[in-house]
Amino acid sequence: MGWPRRSRCRRKVVMPEFITELLTNHPWLIVAIKVLGVFAVVMPMVAYSVVAERRISAFIQDRVGPNRVGIPFTNIKLLGLGQPLADGLKSFLKEDFTPGHVKRIYYWMAPAVSMTPSFIVFAVIPFGSMLGMQKMVIADLNVGILFTFGIVSLGVYGIVLAGYSANSKYPFLGGIRSSAQMISYEIAMGMSVVPVFMLAADPAWRDELTPAWKAYLEGTGLLNLSSVVAYQSDSLFSWLIFKQPIAFWIFLISIFAETNRLPFDLPESETELVSGYNTEYSSMRFALFFMGEYAAMIAGSALMVVLFCGGWTLPFGEYFNTPAQGLVQGIVHILVFIGKIAVFLGLMIWVRWMLPRFRYDQLMNIGWKRFLPVSLANIILTAIVLWAVA
Amino acid sequence: MKVKRAKLSWLERLYIPSILNGFKVTMRHFFSWKRSEVYADKQSNFAAKTTMQYPEEKWPVPTGYRGAPYLVKDVDNSTKCVSCQLCEFVCPPKAIRITPPGRDGDVDREGAEKMPEAFDINMLRCIYCGFCQEVCPEEAIFLLKDYVITGENREELIYDKEKLLSLGGLDQRAYDHHVQEGVDEGIKKWEKKTQDAKNQAEFH
Numbered sequence: 001m002g003w004p005r006r007s008r009c010r011r012k013v014v015m016p017e018f019i020t021e022l023l024t025n026h027p028w029l030i031v032a033i034k035v036l037g038v039f040a041v042v043m044p045m046v047a048y049s050v051v052a053e054r055r056i057s058a059f060i061q062d063r064v065g066p067n068r069v070g071i072p073f074t075n076i077k078l079l080g081l082g083q084p085l086a087d088g089l090k091s092f093l094k095e096d097f098t099p100g101h102v103k104r105i106y107y108w109m110a111p112a113v114s115m116t117p118s119f120i121v122f123a124v125i126p127f128g129s130m131l132g133m134q135k136m137v138i139a140d141l142n143v144g145i146l147f148t149f150g151i152v153s154l155g156v157y158g159i160v161l162a163g164y165s166a167n168s169k170y171p172f173l174g175g176i177r178s179s180a181q182m183i184s185y186e187i188a189m190g191m192s193v194v195p196v197f198m199l200a201a202d203p204a205w206r207d208e209l210t211p212a213w214k215a216y217l218e219g220t221g222l223l224n225l226s227s228v229v230a231y232q233s234d235s236l237f238s239w240l241i242f243k244q245p246i247a248f249w250i251f252l253i254s255i256f257a258e259t260n261r262l263p264f265d266l267p268e269s270e271t272e273l274v275s276g277y278n279t280e281y282s283s284m285r286f287a288l289f290f291m292g293e294y295a296a297m298i299a300g301s302a303l304m305v306v307l308f309c310g311g312w313t314l315p316f317g318e319y320f321n322t323p324a325q326g327l328v329q330g331i332v333h334i335l336v337f338i339g340k341i342a343v344f345l346g347l348m349i350w351v352r353w354m355l356p357r358f359r360y361d362q363l364m365n366i367g368w369k370r371f372l373p374v375s376l377a378n379i380i381l382t383a384i385v386l387w388a389v390a
Numbered sequence: 391m392k393v394k395r396a397k398l399s400w401l402e403r404l405y406i407p408s409i410l411n412g413f414k415v416t417m418r419h420f421f422s423w424k425r426s427e428v429y430a431d432k433q434s435n436f437a438a439k440t441t442m443q444y445p446e447e448k449w450p451v452p453t454g455y456r457g458a459p460y461l462v463k464d465v466d467n468s469t470k471c472v473s474c475q476l477c478e479f480v481c482p483p484k485a486i487r488i489t490p491p492g493r494d495g496d497v498d499r500e501g502a503e504k505m506p507e508a509f510d511i512n513m514l515r516c517i518y519c520g521f522c523q524e525v526c527p528e529e530a531i532f533l534l535k536d537y538v539i540t541g542e543n544r545e546e547l548i549y550d551k552e553k554l555l556s557l558g559g560l561d562q563r564a565y566d567h568h569v570q571e572g573v574d575e576g577i578k579k580w581e582k583k584t585q586d587a588k589n590q591a592e593f594h
Contacts, residue, residue: 056420058441059419059420059439060416060419060420061419062419062422062439062440062441063439063440063441064439064441064443350413350416353416354409354412354413354415354416355409355412
């Protein structure tokens with residue numbers, strides 16, 4: 001435990017004796033608190049990204065969007081920010097209808113299976129530096145990125161299950177499309193991240209870090225996501241979005257495809273498949289798919305922020321790019337992270353209302369014939385450059 | 391059928407120019423705002439939000455529109471209706487119900503013999519045919535511009551005399567409503583009636 005200013009921290013945050021004792025005796029409590037904290041932040045983000053989606057889509061289409069619901073039982077409208085309350089209440093009150101022709105167990109499982117993976121991804125994402133004496137990441141895995149890819153690809157099972165269990169043609173087509181699409185983009189996505197780790201997982205740069213960073217990264221491996229953040233903390237141009245623009249581009253588009261967002265929303269495509277895999281779902285089950293989609297968007301944005309845009313750091317000096325010493329700084333770091341996520345969410349929402357859906361063969365074409373070779377070439381190019389520099 | 395696909399150039403296949411163009415178009419629409427009435431001509435080339443915030447703003451109703459029938463008052467702010475019950479008689483769905491005052495009813499203006507003791511219009515029954523307006527010898531009832539007739543129960547939608555009078559307002563409004571510019575001069579039964587009365591006075 002090489003935390004240099006530990007004693008100062010202690011003095012600042014006065015904690016009752018029994019709580020500190022409880023937390024030291026039961027470390028799982030801290031994890032539980034972190035999980036609850038992440039959940040408490042992600043759920044409202046999901047709700048408000050739906051509102052943002054509706055408002056932005058409306059504005060792009062020269063409409064106004066939901067601007068009525070404010071604080072319940074008052075006339076305060078708050079630009080429609082109370083909308084998630086109304087939406088949630090509606091989902092809960094609607095009839096939970098199970099059609100007679102579905103395969104029941106899979107039908108009931110599918111929404112949960114599609115939603116959980118997008119939330120599990122948050123487990124390994126470093127969403128802040130330090131708060132008190134805790135690293136702001138739920139599970140500080142050394143194989144963080146591999147874990148993420150493993151979990152993200154689980155998301156497709158929910159959709160395929162939904163398509164299969166619904167036992168009718170449109171959901172089935174949606175499920176098939178989803179599986180094909182996910183497989184093809186998963187590969188490009190994995191390949192695009194390789195150059196990132198070719199740069200970041202180099203032990204050399206870690207010797208040049210400041211003592212605070214060294215203490216922070218102590219005991220973590222080179223594939224750890226915090227380590228990638230540390231690699232990018234130097235300056236704006238050490239962000240991997242500038243060092244690996246091709247990888248970023250491929251990763252960004254693969255995230256679009258992974259989260260079933262337009263222009264790759266073929267599993268869902270309202271116009272041809274009447275909503276695809278979730279055709280047969282209603283009420284809260286449908287809402288679960290919906291929340292899963294937005295949670296996946298947030299998780300994808302968080303990944304992009306961590307891998308390519310410097311995570312919770314900002315290149316504005318010590319305060320922003322070294323692990324936090326105090327509570328306020330820790331919270332500022334978390335807010336920076338959320339702000340960066342919001343930028344990517346805005347981009348994803350914007351693109352949805354800008355680009356038309358790809359045809360299926362175009363989608364496969366881009367996935368296999370463009371992105372896969374380009375990402376491979378990018379790996380080789382990076383290798384050559386690294387070799388030449390060395 | 392074989393669909394002929396256009397051969398795309400290298401740049402087009404990158405999709406980047408069209409994506410940038412898409413950003414341009416969506417930005418333009420995103421940052422558009424409500425077109426103001428005053429600068430409508432100047433702004434006609436710009437994109438604008440087309441949503442009408444309904445309960446607050448409503449469509450402009452054309453002249454001569456047959457909305458809800460209301461009782462109107464004359465220029466002295468007194469009731470015009472004289473309880474002749476012609477409208478009640480002519481009303482096809484029997485939406486109007488008038489209770490005449492009997493022998494000694496109250497009158498709120500000079501020259502009128504009687505006023506209705508109660509005047510109810512059941513807005514749920516009304517079919518907006520305008521017969522009542524056409525038949526009224528006193529020009530006391532007009533179909534004005536209201537088309538949103540809402541209530542929480544059936545009783546609420548039977549409008550009584552006070553409500554009809556307050557909604558109808560002054561005669562001038564009803565008169566203006568039916569004047570179409572350049573087409574006709576609106577309903578002017580009362581002008582003819584005044585003339586008739588004068589003629590009669592001269593004749594005697």
